[in-house]
Amino acid sequence: MTRLPDWLGTGCERRAKLFACLAVLSLAVATVGVLAAPDQPRVTVAEESPENNTLVALQGYKHEGKAVELDPEGEVVWEYAAPDDVFDVEALGPDRVQVSSADEIPDSKCPDRYRNDGFKDCVRNALRIVEQSSNEVVWEYAWYDAELHEHELHDADHYTVRANGSGADGRADRWVMVDMGNDRVFAVNRQQEVVWQWNATDTYDRPDRMGPESDWTHMNDVDRLRPGVFQVSLRNFDTVVELRVENGTGPGERNVSVSPVVGPNQFAGKGGVLYEQHNPDRLADDHLLVADSEHDRVVELNRSGEIVWSFGGSATLDWPRDADRQPNGHTLVADSYNDRVVEVSEDGEIVWAVETGALPYEADRLPAEWSDGARAEGSSDRPTAPEANLADGGRESMVERYLGYVVAISKYVLPTWVGRQVLWLVVAAVSLAGATIEGVRWRGIRG
Numbered sequence: 001m002t003r004l005p006d007w008l009g010t011g012c013e014r015r016a017k018l019f020a021c022l023a024v025l026s027l028a029v030a031t032v033g034v035l036a037a038p039d040q041p042r043v044t045v046a047e048e049s050p051e052n053n054t055l056v057a058l059q060g061y062k063h064e065g066k067a068v069e070l071d072p073e074g075e076v077v078w079e080y081a082a083p084d085d086v087f088d089v090e091a092l093g094p095d096r097v098q099v100s101s102a103d104e105i106p107d108s109k110c111p112d113r114y115r116n117d118g119f120k121d122c123v124r125n126a127l128r129i130v131e132q133s134s135n136e137v138v139w140e141y142a143w144y145d146a147e148l149h150e151h152e153l154h155d156a157d158h159y160t161v162r163a164n165g166s167g168a169d170g171r172a173d174r175w176v177m178v179d180m181g182n183d184r185v186f187a188v189n190r191q192q193e194v195v196w197q198w199n200a201t202d203t204y205d206r207p208d209r210m211g212p213e214s215d216w217t218h219m220n221d222v223d224r225l226r227p228g229v230f231q232v233s234l235r236n237f238d239t240v241v242e243l244r245v246e247n248g249t250g251p252g253e254r255n256v257s258v259s260p261v262v263g264p265n266q267f268a269g270k271g272g273v274l275y276e277q278h279n280p281d282r283l284a285d286d287h288l289l290v291a292d293s294e295h296d297r298v299v300e301l302n303r304s305g306e307i308v309w310s311f312g313g314s315a316t317l318d319w320p321r322d323a324d325r326q327p328n329g330h331t332l333v334a335d336s337y338n339d340r341v342v343e344v345s346e347d348g349e350i351v352w353a354v355e356t357g358a359l360p361y362e363a364d365r366l367p368a369e370w371s372d373g374a375r376a377e378g379s380s381d382r383p384t385a386p387e388a389n390l391a392d393g394g395r396e397s398m399v400e401r402y403l404g405y406v407v408a409i410s411k412y413v414l415p416t417w418v419g420r421q422v423l424w425l426v427v428a429a430v431s432l433a434g435a436t437i438e439g440v441r442w443r444g445i446r447g
Contacts, residue, residue: 043074045353048345050365053077054332054354055097056341057089057362061411064358067099069132069366070341074354078132087154087361092129094370096138098175099128102152111144119146119213125153127175141175141192150215151181154361155279159224176230178219185222185232185243196245196254200234203258207267216267221279231261231282238274239263240288262288262305271295273305278321279362287384291320291333296401297394298323298333298344300385309385309392311344314401316394318408322362327381329388334360337408348393359411 041056043049049072058066065086069078080089080099088100103124107115110122126142145151156177163172174195176187183206186197200206200217210216221233230243240261248255263274275294283289286303297312298320311331312320318337325331329346341363343352 040076041068041070041074041354041356043072043352043354044340045342045350047349048330048343048351049073050343050352052368053366054341055089055091055364055366056334056356056360057086057099058356058358059085059087059336059361060358063104065101066358067097067130070354072352080130080132080135084148085152087152088156089362090156090158090364091366092158095132097130097132098156098158099130100153100156100177101126101128102148104148105144114144114146117146121148122146123148123151123181125151125179125181127153127156127177139190141177141188143179145181146213150218151213154178154180154220155222157222157224157230161227176222176224178222178232180217180219181213183217183219185219185230196256198243198245198256198258202256204266218276223280223282225282231280233277233280234263235276235278236269237263237265237267238271238276239265240274240277240280240290241265262301273301273307274299279323281324281382283325283382283384284387285384289323289325289331289382291323293319293321293336296320296396298331300390302384302386309390310394311348311392312394313396314404315397316350318400318404321360324364325382326365327383329383329390331390332363332365334363336360337404344393346388346390348391350393 051072053072054070056068056070058064058068060066063084065084066079066081067086067089068076068080071077080097082099082101083103085102086099087102089097091097103126105122105124107121114122123145124142125145126140128137129139130136131138156175159174159176160171161174162170173190174187176185178185183200184197187195189195200219204217206212206216215236217237218235219232220235221231223231225231225242228245230245232241232243234241240263242259242261244257244259246255246257247253264270264272271294274290274292278291278293280288280290283300287308288301290299290301292299292312295312296314296317296319297310298317299307300309302308311317311333317333317335320333321336322334323331326343330351331344333342333344335342336359339357339359340353340355341360342350345351
């Protein structure tokens with residue numbers, strides 16, 4: 001039998017010293033982690049650095065939202081700070097971006113209908129067009145809602161239509177948005193007039209147990225696919241649908257029909273192929289690339305709803321919320337609870353990663369140049385997994401799934417530096433308690 005050093009003592013004294021050593025070691029690891037944690041983004045993997053810059057929407061954990069543009073070395077070359085949360089940022093051109101944000105407003109400054117509605121504070125949702133060179137807001141559409149949580153503007157998409165009396169090219173601007181708090185999708189013109197809308201209650205029955213302010217659909221994404229056709233993510237349905245918007249019989253009237261693309265097409269709360277997904281993108285051949293968030297993975301589905309490519313697992317990704325296929329077959333992923341953005345190669349390996357220092361919601365790779373039709377997000381001309389012969393990647397770990405969840409939740413309720421090191425701090429606290437208990441026992445025995 002191995003003899004322990006005499007300085008450890010015996011019995012309670014030995015256990016007290018071991019607990020104390022473990023506590024010191026855990027505090028040391030936590031301290032190193034705090035000192036090493038980035039206040040600004042930093043590249044951690046650079047096997048294949050991208051050629052172009054990347055736009056990242058940082059939701060943050062405690063009203064620290066902002067939009068940033070990162071160069072391939074992870075340096076911030078542009079930043080736009082919002083009062084609270086930023087969910088989506090998309091480039092409209094070489095000097096303009098649109099930012100979807102949600103700001104918590106004190107009750108005293110809320111409109112009358114939200115001031116004494118039984119909810120603490122209210123939320124002001126805003127879609128802003130920002131000039132990057134000056135950070136000036138050149139256009140904004142905003143509305144108030146009951147509260148911040150589950151009532152935010154998570155996404156908007158810009159498109160144009162042919163219209164009389166519009167610009168020199170005969171095109172007029174439109175913005176389509178998902179209104180989570182009111183369970184609707186709607187589009188506005190540059191004059192801020194609503195030109196069409198669809199309410200989920202037009203198609204689905206809200207459960208009797210859920211009131212109008214409950215988190216029913218959790219609409220979190222909308223993309224215009226082609227004229228009159230829009231793709232919408234109903235997160236709490238685990239469903240992606242298409243809306244077809246057609247002219248009605250009266251002036252300005254619109255008829256909207258709904259077709260499911262994947263998912264149960266109802267509020268089931270179970271998860272299936274997808275589980276509380278974010279930011280689905282349509283690829284070539286009607287394939288769908290989706291951040292399958294609660295499954296900690298990114299998947300690509302063919303038009304029959306079959307998974308043809310998968311990357312992630314809880315030991316690789318933690319609650320990803322955006323995935324964009326790149327022209328070279330790589331996939332850019334916002335790995336939210338790991339506080340990073342990663343690029344996955346065709347071989348299923350992470351070849352570029354940047355720690356963001358805050359909670360990322362979305363990431364878009366900017367084009368090399370802004371020619372006609374250039375876009376800064378995944379679109380239908382991007383290659384599918386079978387076409388590009390992409391390999392699956394990532395691994396699963398149930399232990400890391402639950403530990404990751406604990407760390408993520410702690411970042412919402414504790415100071416961020418504490419949240420990052422919460423597991424080591426818990427080990428230190430338990431060890432100190434054990435050392436104290438064993439020390440008391442040892443003194444009692446000696447006394």
